[in-house]
Amino acid sequence: MVTIKDVARVAGVSPATVSRALNDSPLIREETKARIRRIAQELGYERNELARGLVKGASGAIGLVIPDITNPFFAEVTRGVGEVAHARGYGVILCNTEEDPDRERSYIRLLRRKRVDGLILTSVTAEDPYLKALARSKTPFVLVSRACQLVPAPYVGVDDRLGGRLAVEHLVELGHRRIGFIGGPADVQSSLDRLAAFEAVLTEHGIPVREEWISFSDFTQRAGYRAGKELLRRKVRPSAVFAANDVVALGVLQAADELGLRVPEDLSVLGYDDISYAGLPRIELTTVAQPSFEMGKIAAEWLLSVLEGGPRRLYRLLTPKLVVRRTTAPAPSG
Amino acid sequence: MVTIKDVARVAGVSPATVSRALNDSPLIREETKARIRRIAQELGYERNELARGLVKGASGAIGLVIPDITNPFFAEVTRGVGEVAHARGYGVILCNTEEDPDRERSYIRLLRRKRVDGLILTSVTAEDPYLKALARSKTPFVLVSRACQLVPAPYVGVDDRLGGRLAVEHLVELGHRRIGFIGGPADVQSSLDRLAAFEAVLTEHGIPVREEWISFSDFTQRAGYRAGKELLRRKVRPSAVFAANDVVALGVLQAADELGLRVPEDLSVLGYDDISYAGLPRIELTTVAQPSFEMGKIAAEWLLSVLEGGPRRLYRLLTPKLVVRRTTAPAPSG
DNA sequence: TTGTACGCGTTATCAC
DNA sequence: GTGATAACGCGTACAA
Numbered sequence: 172m173v174t175i176k177d178v179a180r181v182a183g184v185s186p187a188t189v190s191r192a193l194n195d196s197p198l199i200r201e202e203t204k205a206r207i208r209r210i211a212q213e214l215g216y217e218r219n220e221l222a223r224g225l226v227k228g229a230s231g232a233i234g235l236v237i238p239d240i241t242n243p244f245f246a247e248v249t250r251g252v253g254e255v256a257h258a259r260g261y262g263v264i265l266c267n268t269e270e271d272p273d274r275e276r277s278y279i280r281l282l283r284r285k286r287v288d289g290l291i292l293t294s295v296t297a298e299d300p301y302l303k304a305l306a307r308s309k310t311p312f313v314l315v316s317r318a319c320q321l322v323p324a325p326y327v328g329v330d331d332r333l334g335g336r337l338a339v340e341h342l343v344e345l346g347h348r349r350i351g352f353i354g355g356p357a358d359v360q361s362s363l364d365r366l367a368a369f370e371a372v373l374t375e376h377g378i379p380v381r382e383e384w385i386s387f388s389d390f391t392q393r394a395g396y397r398a399g400k401e402l403l404r405r406k407v408r409p410s411a412v413f414a415a416n417d418v419v420a421l422g423v424l425q426a427a428d429e430l431g432l433r434v435p436e437d438l439s440v441l442g443y444d445d446i447s448y449a450g451l452p453r454i455e456l457t458t459v460a461q462p463s464f465e466m467g468k469i470a471a472e473w474l475l476s477v478l479e480g481g482p483r484r485l486y487r488l489l490t491p492k493l494v495v496r497r498t499t500a501p502a503p504s505g
Numbered sequence: 506m507v508t509i510k511d512v513a514r515v516a517g518v519s520p521a522t523v524s525r526a527l528n529d530s531p532l533i534r535e536e537t538k539a540r541i542r543r544i545a546q547e548l549g550y551e552r553n554e555l556a557r558g559l560v561k562g563a564s565g566a567i568g569l570v571i572p573d574i575t576n577p578f579f580a581e582v583t584r585g586v587g588e589v590a591h592a593r594g595y596g597v598i599l600c601n602t603e604e605d606p607d608r609e610r611s612y613i614r615l616l617r618r619k620r621v622d623g624l625i626l627t628s629v630t631a632e633d634p635y636l637k638a639l640a641r642s643k644t645p646f647v648l649v650s651r652a653c654q655l656v657p658a659p660y661v662g663v664d665d666r667l668g669g670r671l672a673v674e675h676l677v678e679l680g681h682r683r684i685g686f687i688g689g690p691a692d693v694q695s696s697l698d699r700l701a702a703f704e705a706v707l708t709e710h711g712i713p714v715r716e717e718w719i720s721f722s723d724f725t726q727r728a729g730y731r732a733g734k735e736l737l738r739r740k741v742r743p744s745a746v747f748a749a750n751d752v753v754a755l756g757v758l759q760a761a762d763e764l765g766l767r768v769p770e771d772l773s774v775l776g777y778d779d780i781s782y783a784g785l786p787r788i789e790l791t792t793v794a795q796p797s798f799e800m801g802k803i804a805a806e807w808l809l810s811v812l813e814g815g816p817r818r819l820y821r822l823l824t825p826k827l828v829v830r831r832t833t834a835p836a837p838s839g
Numbered sequence: 840t841t842g843t844a845c846g847c848g849t850t851a852t853c854a855c
Numbered sequence: 856g857t858g859a860t861a862a863c864g865c866g867t868a869c870a871a
Binding site: 172220 | 866
């Protein structure tokens with residue numbers, strides 16, 4: 172690979188001059204700059220960011236830790252992060268944990284070895300202790316979508332209590348009193364918040380919370396399918412199900428179909444996220460919309476601004492929005 | 506950040522010894538190794554891969570260039586790549602081009618500056634000249650799913666001619682003779698191959714190819730919707746549509762629904778990829794399955810093996826599989 | 840306005 | 856077995 176020295180030799184100047192010219196230093200005469208740039212271009216020079224990172228103490232890359240890139244919600248977050256990172260010349264190192272805490276820890280170590288300038292985490296379980304260690308280190312990080320109670324940390328997400336409330340109140344208003352909840356992993360804050368809202372709304376309306384209608388999955392379609400099958404096979408089953416995300420809701424829909432339950436006539440199903448497939452005519456899933464792409468952008472923008480000396484505080488709770496489609500309907504009178 | 510020197514000072518040895526110990530060199534006495542490792546651990550040392558990369562001439566990262574991370578097909582490829590890369594300690598720098606050739610070129614440059622050890626490209630348009638330059642450079646790369654005619658390059662994908670053939674023959678066997686095609690971007694090889702198969706099969710069966718029923722989109726749901734609307738609004742419209750991927754097919758389904766066309770009674774729709782949403786009970790899209798996750802894994806495995814001196818040739822054409830579900834049916838007798 | 844010299848954190852090549 | 860020393864490619868204080 173051609174280095175700054177090669178360019179210097181050809182241009183008949185010192186490497187320092189080349190470095191300055193390429194970094195547009197005001198110290199260099201314009202014509203020299205132009206000449207050096209031209210030569211660099213001709214030689215196909217691309218600066219070595221490893222070397223540059225070593226001396227500047229900044230790698231020009233950020234780490235993005237995601238539980239499941241296959242979930243359109245996180246794909247959108249990823250897209251948002253990539254958009255702003257790239258616009259500012261940063262690279263994004265993607266880490267897909269598959270909801271596995273071990274992988275997550277191992278990824279964080281990888282990212283630290285790579286000296287990423289900052290981290291965006293969407294994969295945090297509610298009380299993982301490694302976050303404490305991270306908070307002590309100097310590397311800035313943001314939590315997206317999944318908060319953490321253990322450590323005060325910069326965060327951007329939607330108000331999941333409110334989102335859960337919107338969802339469950341919608342069901343209650345439709346006359347449902349037998350409502351089930353299928354969450355994500357039991358240690359994910361966003362899922363817990365949605366559950367808390369679920370219980371709160373039921374209680375407010377004097378509807379008993381039935382433990383046997385509450386279950387946890389791992390935020391995948393398959394898990395939603397399984398949990399749905401189990402829930403809907405009970406002798407006494409709910410007339411509505413609130414799934415803690417859309418992917419799970421799609422699994423529930425699948426379970427309902429296989430059991431011969433008509434949606435929404437026999438069963439109302441409500442999701443969370445508003446992934447693009449929720450709006451398909453064949454699906455028409457009622458759900459709570461989150462600005463996922465926006466969240467990725469906000470997180471990245473904040474992170475990059477911190478890297479340039481901006482304020483280190485961030486706490487953004489965006490507002491979720493109920494999107495009523497066709498998987499919810501008034502409760503059957505039975 | 507704690508460096509090798511800090512560890513050396515605490516351990517009372519030279520930096521060289523620490524480096525050797527941490528790299529498990531046989532030159533170091535076992536007890537010294539153990540002691541040094543313990544100290545490194547206590548100090549929270551993580552080796553600086555920037556520095557390491559600089560001296561070793563290898564960054565320990567690969568670049569992954571994807572047209573649309575939001576498309577489950579590419580999300581699966583990404584997952585496959587990440588799985589094997591991380592198992593071997595490599596980082597993956599993700600670049601989402603949104604099908605924009607300018608972005609693509611700019612990403613490639615970013616990745617070269619970051620000195621990635623290799624590239625996985627799924628975003629190549631059929632005759633982009635930058636590939637030639639890439640081929641001349643020493644950085645190894647693989648093309649996944651989208652081939653390139655301009656340059657002989659390592660490739661893993663499915664046999665799109667065969668896949669297209671399976672699809673169209675299925676329609677013909679169902680008695681369809683008025684068949685439309687909605688492709689991806691006009692310069693994407695995989696889309697072109699599927700089109701070629703489409704035309705070949707029609708011709709073989711003595712069915713005229715009607716240009717006005719052939720159109721191109723950009724491989725998104727929205728584009729599929731638009732193209733579908735246009736196609737299905739014609740006075741004379743096809744009884745079946747072959748969409749060059751599932752996302753586009755979903756858009757076509759949406760268009761059909763809005764126009765009051767029943768699928769599959771009035772219109773058969775066939776996709777390509779078999780993304781996870783294609784199998785939903787509400788969708789049941791007939792499609793051609795590609796082993797997307799597998800393709801990502803194969804590409805990464807090959808790339809990493811090349812980095813360790815393995816053979817530099819690769820050409821894997823996997824076999825696509827027709828998955829018949831419920832969006833295709835015999836042609837209406839009309 | 841440009842060149843010289845040093846250091847960033849590692850690993851590799853010599854010595855001892 | 857272990858320690859000094861020289862790279863890797865770049866940015867930058869200091870000198871000119």
